[in-house]
Amino acid sequence: MSQNAMTAKGLVSGLIKSSRAFVLGTALIAGSMTMLSSTHAQAEKILRVGNDGEPQSMDPHFISTVQTSRLSDDMSLGLLTYGPDGQPVPGAAESWTVSDDGMTYTFKIRDHNWSDGTPVTAQDFIAGWQRLLDPALGAEYASLLYIIEGAEDVNTGKDGAKLAATAIDDHTLKVKLTAPAPYFLAQLTHQTAFAIPRHVVEKYGKDWVKPENIVVNGPYKLVEWIPNVHTKLVKNEEFYDAKNVPIDEVIYYTYEDRTAMQNRFRADELDVARDIASEQISWLRDNLSDSLRIAPYAGIYYYAIRTDKEKFADPRVRKALSLAINREAITDAVLKTGELPAYSFVPPGTGNYTEPAYVSWKDLPYGEKVAEAKKLMAEAGYGPDNPLKFTLRYNTSENHKRIAIAAQNMWKQIGVEADLFNTEGKIHYADLKVGDFEVARAGWIADYNDAQNFLFLGEERTGPLNYAAFGNPRYNELMMEAENEGDLKKRAELMHQAEAIMMEAQPYIPIYYYVSKQLVSPKVKGWIDNAPDRHLTRWLDIAE
Amino acid sequence: MLSYAIRRLLIAIPTLFIVITVAFFMMRIAPGGPFDQERALPPEIEKNIKAAYDLDKPLIAQYGIYIGKLLQGDFGPSIKIRDFSVAELIMAGAPASMQLGLSAIALALVFGIGFGTYAALRQNSAVDFAVMGIAMIGIAIPNFVMAPLLSLVFGLYLAILPTAGWGDGEIQYKILPIIALALPQIAYIARLTRGSMVEVLHSNYIRTARAKGLREKLVVNRHAIKGALLPVISYLGPATAAVMTGSVVIESIFGVPGIGTYFIKAALNRDYPLVMGVVIVYAVMIILLNFLVDMVYGLLDPKLKSP
Numbered sequence: 001m002s003q004n005a006m007t008a009k010g011l012v013s014g015l016i017k018s019s020r021a022f023v024l025g026t027a028l029i030a031g032s033m034t035m036l037s038s039t040h041a042q043a044e045k046i047l048r049v050g051n052d053g054e055p056q057s058m059d060p061h062f063i064s065t066v067q068t069s070r071l072s073d074d075m076s077l078g079l080l081t082y083g084p085d086g087q088p089v090p091g092a093a094e095s096w097t098v099s100d101d102g103m104t105y106t107f108k109i110r111d112h113n114w115s116d117g118t119p120v121t122a123q124d125f126i127a128g129w130q131r132l133l134d135p136a137l138g139a140e141y142a143s144l145l146y147i148i149e150g151a152e153d154v155n156t157g158k159d160g161a162k163l164a165a166t167a168i169d170d171h172t173l174k175v176k177l178t179a180p181a182p183y184f185l186a187q188l189t190h191q192t193a194f195a196i197p198r199h200v201v202e203k204y205g206k207d208w209v210k211p212e213n214i215v216v217n218g219p220y221k222l223v224e225w226i227p228n229v230h231t232k233l234v235k236n237e238e239f240y241d242a243k244n245v246p247i248d249e250v251i252y253y254t255y256e257d258r259t260a261m262q263n264r265f266r267a268d269e270l271d272v273a274r275d276i277a278s279e280q281i282s283w284l285r286d287n288l289s290d291s292l293r294i295a296p297y298a299g300i301y302y303y304a305i306r307t308d309k310e311k312f313a314d315p316r317v318r319k320a321l322s323l324a325i326n327r328e329a330i331t332d333a334v335l336k337t338g339e340l341p342a343y344s345f346v347p348p349g350t351g352n353y354t355e356p357a358y359v360s361w362k363d364l365p366y367g368e369k370v371a372e373a374k375k376l377m378a379e380a381g382y383g384p385d386n387p388l389k390f391t392l393r394y395n396t397s398e399n400h401k402r403i404a405i406a407a408q409n410m411w412k413q414i415g416v417e418a419d420l421f422n423t424e425g426k427i428h429y430a431d432l433k434v435g436d437f438e439v440a441r442a443g444w445i446a447d448y449n450d451a452q453n454f455l456f457l458g459e460e461r462t463g464p465l466n467y468a469a470f471g472n473p474r475y476n477e478l479m480m481e482a483e484n485e486g487d488l489k490k491r492a493e494l495m496h497q498a499e500a501i502m503m504e505a506q507p508y509i510p511i512y513y514y515v516s517k518q519l520v521s522p523k524v525k526g527w528i529d530n531a532p533d534r535h536l537t538r539w540l541d542i543a544e
Numbered sequence: 545m546l547s548y549a550i551r552r553l554l555i556a557i558p559t560l561f562i563v564i565t566v567a568f569f570m571m572r573i574a575p576g577g578p579f580d581q582e583r584a585l586p587p588e589i590e591k592n593i594k595a596a597y598d599l600d601k602p603l604i605a606q607y608g609i610y611i612g613k614l615l616q617g618d619f620g621p622s623i624k625i626r627d628f629s630v631a632e633l634i635m636a637g638a639p640a641s642m643q644l645g646l647s648a649i650a651l652a653l654v655f656g657i658g659f660g661t662y663a664a665l666r667q668n669s670a671v672d673f674a675v676m677g678i679a680m681i682g683i684a685i686p687n688f689v690m691a692p693l694l695s696l697v698f699g700l701y702l703a704i705l706p707t708a709g710w711g712d713g714e715i716q717y718k719i720l721p722i723i724a725l726a727l728p729q730i731a732y733i734a735r736l737t738r739g740s741m742v743e744v745l746h747s748n749y750i751r752t753a754r755a756k757g758l759r760e761k762l763v764v765n766r767h768a769i770k771g772a773l774l775p776v777i778s779y780l781g782p783a784t785a786a787v788m789t790g791s792v793v794i795e796s797i798f799g800v801p802g803i804g805t806y807f808i809k810a811a812l813n814r815d816y817p818l819v820m821g822v823v824i825v826y827a828v829m830i831i832l833l834n835f836l837v838d839m840v841y842g843l844l845d846p847k848l849k850s851p
């Protein structure tokens with residue numbers, strides 16, 4: 001138990017003290033509050049960022065939200081890291097070679113130090129991966145490293161399992177993969193692949209991430225975390241490229257309330273707000289156009305259809321449901337925040353891919369789409385006397401609700417009666433995972449920039465995440481072939497064929513491609529909109 | 545009086561235990577768990593995580609483990625904010641929540657009683673109608689409307705106070721949240737005071753006091769107030785609960801680092817240990833304040849004085 005842990009007695013005495021304070025009145029409280037305020041030296045350049053969620057942990061292995069990875073990206077340097085435009089660039093690895101079969105990578109580790117001056121070695125990376133995969137640690141994202149040979153066996157606790165990663169010497173790291181995965185390099189930017197300072201983790205155990213103990217190899221270092229208020233990072237002077245890092249201090253303020261965050265931005269109390277109050281989009285466009293940034297974001301908003309339910313077994317029914325959705329109306333009239341109508345499952349511009357495989361009827365006028373949908377429904381045996389009835393589920397959110405109502409009405413035109421059913425997120429996803437739904441809202445944001453990271457959702461071996469229970473043997477085959485294909489072009493072509501099958505079968509109705517929405521003050525320099533929506537503080541500057 | 549106090553405190557223990565038990569099982573009966581999310585976990589990984597938190601054991605065993613640890617003062621780890629234990633989170637957040645809540649109640653008492661008395665003494669005058677009308681509006685406007693309005697007007701348009709945030713705990717950050725939290729209570733207490741004051745002013749003992757030739761000021765301050773405050777004192781229990789639940793909204797709108805925000809967020813996240821921790825703190829506070837209210841009531845009401 002941590003030394004700060006509270007005893008029941010402490011709690012009670014604290015409460016009694018507060019009751020006294022109540023008797024003494026507010027004046028005393030106010031007095032003591034002022035005394036509590038501390039003075040601290042002002043750094044030269046401070047970036048104040050409104051973050052739309054409380055960080056989970058400073059331990060890279062326990063991070064699964066984008067709000068937290070914003071901090072870990074600033075503190076840790078992966079073998080590769082995000083460049084100013086969100087593309088992977090060399091990080092802790094200054095160079096690497098790939099074997100001819102595309103399965104073995106050899107990295108040359110840059111000569112650089114942890115923030116306490118200890119050199120970063122190849123062993124630190126292997127130690128990090130081994131820790132992530134240790135079943136006893138219970139890391140949520142461990143499966144992202146399964147592409148490394150032996151990783152899955154280690155994580156599932158198989159006897160004699162060994163990770164195929166070796167340190168040839170302190171600065172040379174050799175990794176063997178299970179398949180020639182071209183996305184492996186991009187994956188190394190992800191927090192799951194970061195090194196850990198073994199000497200610190202061994203010394204402090206799980207408390208190694210406390211501000212007084214933490215040691216990092218990235219541009220910034222944690223100095224303060226007040227839960228629900230802010231996390232403060234200061235420049236790590238040991239960072240190998242510290243002289244090219246202009247901003248001295250970055251403070252992430254937690255704001256779950258978008259309007260509150262926006263108000264603070266407007267009052268010049270924040271330089272960046274990582275989300276906007278979408279319902280005020282017209283006001284923002286009129287008044288804050290120089291700060292408003294809306295850019296394509298690698299994600300897809302879709303409706304999953306449970307294909308193993310009898311009424312949805314007929315692909316004509318699924319196609320009709322998809323045809324009847326007026327995506328342009330949803331993006332332009334319902335959302336109005338720049339989202340793009342989706343006619344493919346993989347968003348355009350996704351890495352290691354061709355142009356997405358769009359549905360064949362993408363460019364038909366909406367009237368013809370509806371006519372075609374009606375025809376398909378009739379062919380499938382549905383009509384005015386015998387309408388298709390089902391429940392559309394969505395998790396709590398104003399936008400999910402508005403889109404569901406729109407879809408319900410669009411489906412009405414083709415004689416479909418959909419009931420809407422709303423639950424909070426946890427229940428929604430628990431039911432989706434076990435297939436307890438008919439049609440349900442879902443979304444996917446890429447973990448790494450590769451088409452495979454979207455298309456695997458249609459593979460049978462994916463299990464619970466294949467919400468639609470889509471089981472097309474040819475699709476599975478193509479995805480498997482793509483996995484073992486070393487040639488990037490051929491691999492992309494195989495995945496394209498797979499997506500074409502999925503788009504014809506429509507287990508998933510793509511609705512729109514996500515966009516990132518944020519407010520960035522014009523005085524923040526170096527901010528480049530990008531699809532992964534990564535903006536490391538080290539690349540930014542503040543104009544005076 | 546003392547034996548009554550001791551008896552009341554002893555009853556608090558089983559009450560707290562029942563609250564803990566009910567909260568524990570209700571939380572678990574709710575469908576969905578801490579690891580159900582947009583990105584579903586592979587089954588083997590979910591197994592590893594559940595084992596790490598003892599969530600793979602039968603519910604009754606988990607309950608046993610929880611109570612055992614609780615008795616040693618261990619509130620467990622937070623599942624969603626992993627770098628902190630529940631106790632650390634509560635210790636970090638409770639002072640802000642308490643400052644907010646207690647200041648709001650103190651403010652509500654001072655202004656509520658003041659306005660209420662003022663209106664009662666000018667019963668059915670324009671002043672009375674104005675004060676009560678404003679109070680009615682104060683009760684009717686929910687704090688999730690009032691709070692952003694205050695923030696907009698004072699933070700953005702007038703720019704005299706921060707729109708939100710907590711800074712290093714400076715007073716200017718606390719003014720708006722305290723006012724937002726106190727407003728409905730001021731309004732309610734004002735109406736309550738006025739009502740009971742009007743009633744008391746028409747009662748026989750006040751007529752007697754006046755008949756004795758006491759000055760009106762003395763009649764009000766010495767005799768009427770004491771009787772008129774009884775309903776206000778008994779309202780303090782529910783008021784505390786209202787302020788606490790109100791602070792859940794206020795804290796999130798003003799970005800106050802209190803425990804109120806955890807109340808909803810942790811429940812939605814199924815962060816079981818954190819929900820339990822907050823429930824326990826709230827339960828203890830409500831029980832304790834109700835106890836204090838009853839004690840004060842006993843002191844003020846001659847009918848309750850033990851023989």
